Amino acid sequence: MKQETTRDDYLNWWLSKYHNTNVEEVINTHDKETLSSPNWFKLYPVTQEQHDEWNKWAKATYKKENRLNKAMLNRSWGFVYLDVAPYVPKNK
Numbered sequence: 001m002k003q004e005t006t007r008d009d010y011l012n013w014w015l016s017k018y019h020n021t022n023v024e025e026v027i028n029t030h031d032k033e034t035l036s037s038p039n040w041f042k043l044y045p046v047t048q049e050q051h052d053e054w055n056k057w058a059k060a061t062y063k064k065e066n067r068l069n070k071a072m073l074n075r076s077w078g079f080v081y082l083d084v085a086p087y088v089p090k091n092k
Contacts, residue, residue: 005061010084014054018086019044041087051088058084 008023015021021044027035034040046054062080063073 004065007084010058010061010080013057014046014050014086015044017054018046018050042089044087045089046086048088051086054086055081 012022015023015026021029026040026044030040030043034043058080059073059077062068062077063070066076068076
């Protein structure tokens with residue numbers, strides 16, 4: 001039986017590829033206060049190009065696993081995205 005992609009899988013994809021770490025190491029490295037806020041994402045920023053590469057992979061994976069058409073993917077993707085997307089700093 002095929003296993004579904006978890007939240008950690010989406011996070012680990014960009015953490016391991018761009019920062020040579022994973023969710024488990026992040027949890028062990030940072031204090032509980034840091035991890036309880038969304039600010040820990042800012043400690044591991046990615047470029048816009050890296051974000052776009054991750055987004056392409058993540059959307060395709062989510063669409064395939066949930067057997068969604070394009071319209072349904074676009075409707076439901078926002079909630080998943082907000083939970084697992086990497087941080088892209090704004091250029092000044």
